[in-house]
């Protein structure tokens with residue numbers, strides 16, 4: 001089960017997501033939540049991670065915004081406050097991350113299709129791009145750093161963008177693999193189901209042979 005955590009954090013996309021949301025220290029919570037895949041009391045989370053209960057709650061709330069975790073709460077009768085229990089939903093995580101990457105691809109693709117009506121000039125240093133008509137006013141020098149600007153090559157940019165799209169597609173595939181891995185890891189006790197499915201397939205085959 002520890003393997004699941006390692007794989008999840010070993011993937012740059014999922015790692016970045018968690019680091020941005022809950023920081024390095026919060027990763028300890030993910031490790032614990034992945035172990036049981038059930039609701040875990042915030043007191044147990046605090047005890048096992050060494051993070052204060054209040055911090056546990058505020059960190060996990062940040063993941064709750066994206067529904068990567070969910071909670072149940074119980075009122076403690078003697079003191080009247082709520083105790084939260086948290087559960088992680090890796091599938092939801094993969095959904096979000098894959099969707100984001102697909103959106104990025106879409107955005108880049110729309111750029112690829114944009115036809116260049118007028119020649120453009122570019123300063124790489126400042127990331128400034130001007131149409132020919134504007135660049136001529138600056139005598140083809142960057143209005144920011146005064147260095148000479150270069151002709152902006154659509155072709156080059158298209159190649160770069162296509163590379164980027166391929167990169168994103170690869171990352172989506174990696175997420176898919178990871179998703180499958182985590183699914184397998186956590187559904188191990190239900191191996192019987194897979195056997196049943198095979199049996200069914202065989203039965204179907206027999207029928208079609210007739």
Ligand SMILES: [Zn+2]
Nearest residue numbers: 123126142145
């Ligand atoms: Zn410049």
